[in-house]
Amino acid sequence: MESGRYAGELGSQLTDMRRAAATYFDELEAAIPVKEDNWISSFDARNRDLYWGQLTDEQRGNARQLAQRMLDLAGQLAEAARNSPLASEADVRDVMIGAKTLRAALLLRKFYHTPIEVLHDEGMVLGVQPASQSEEEPASPSAASRAFDEWIGKLVGIEELIAASRSLTAGAGVQSSASAKYRPGTAFIIMAMSKGKPELDDVVDAVKEVFGQFGVEAVRADDIEHEGLITERIIKEIETAEFLFADLSLERPNVYYEVDYAHAMKRRVILFRSKGTGMHFDLAGYNCPEYSNIRELRQLLSQRLRHVTNRDPKGGD
Template structure:
């Protein structure tokens, strides 16, 4: 909207044609934009409605169907840290008591780029768990992607772990040790599945 040459409610343009830019700078900026667009188009890739079954068998990334009794665990991966592995073991154990198979990114068999398979796991797993201990950027990214799909993520963190601003509004209970983690996760899964755990 204009009123006697004044733009109302809009900041004036910051770029001027009088200010030149070096070709190398322009090329760098262009390539950065293309890289960002490639990432976005990867996330927004639309799956054709009718994919032949044989093609799905060869490439599970093409399917975005729901897989019952599956869980994808998003957490820091550090096999040199025994405590970290114990936490993952607790997640697997609790899910298995409800007949749910839980996996983490480093356990996934794949022939393609691992990030594509992670995206597929997030899209198709029945349950998603995010452990925010140690504030891993990849975990925040994966949880953000899950939220963009409208999926709920069960979140936990070790006592004293900071939560960044974008997830502050979400329920993310703390656990002091493995015993407490198992206890709160089992209660959550009983409510989420409306089932009693096996052997307990």
């Protein structure tokens, strides 16, 4: 699908959606008495239908129709963003989060989202706090209206990027594909890191060397120079490196989380593990060869890269 196929149409539909929602919220603000947050009881604060329960059947039907219409638009927008050279995976995620926030607002609820957080200490990854979300608190019509307007504005901004992509691809003949967002000749290594286990250094050195034979520069988290949080760089590497390699040896939670995140981003990961390493259920169905020593790891990885790249290594076996 062309990245700009829906651009003009989506922009118009988002504008219409914004107007329809404003009319809906204005009607509710005039009809429903509002409880200020500091006057809401602890029981009411946990009752997500505090305001929704005061709507008439007709108002609820209108809300559900608007919510379904919004979800349909978000689905089209997400699809267009995936194929847009100016949009990123972050924009696609914003569309997904925005869709849930907008739906919750129309149902007079608050939507909370906490992104995945990699816990670290001086560059050493200690673990990963998975993402979470909820919509268990009520939102007054005025609060819901503000949340809706804020997020619909963000989606309009993403739609503008997609619209700009249309002229870019038409003028420069750019292929709009997900692979265009990857950095050719790069690989990111996901694996356990421990100063007390020097054998891990042998593994990462071997992996870097084999990738190098195929003209690919591989890095691990501790190789990355960064100014902000190492968390952000790890996420960026997972999203943009051409190749992803993961060693599941030692069964570290952060390694599993990072691999799962890559799979959630529809990324392929080359998996390996040292002999005797168990496989957790969430990755048990994936191809993950065992290696007995560094020499065997080199051989197996070289074979895999021959198949993936369809070329022979330089200066290697």
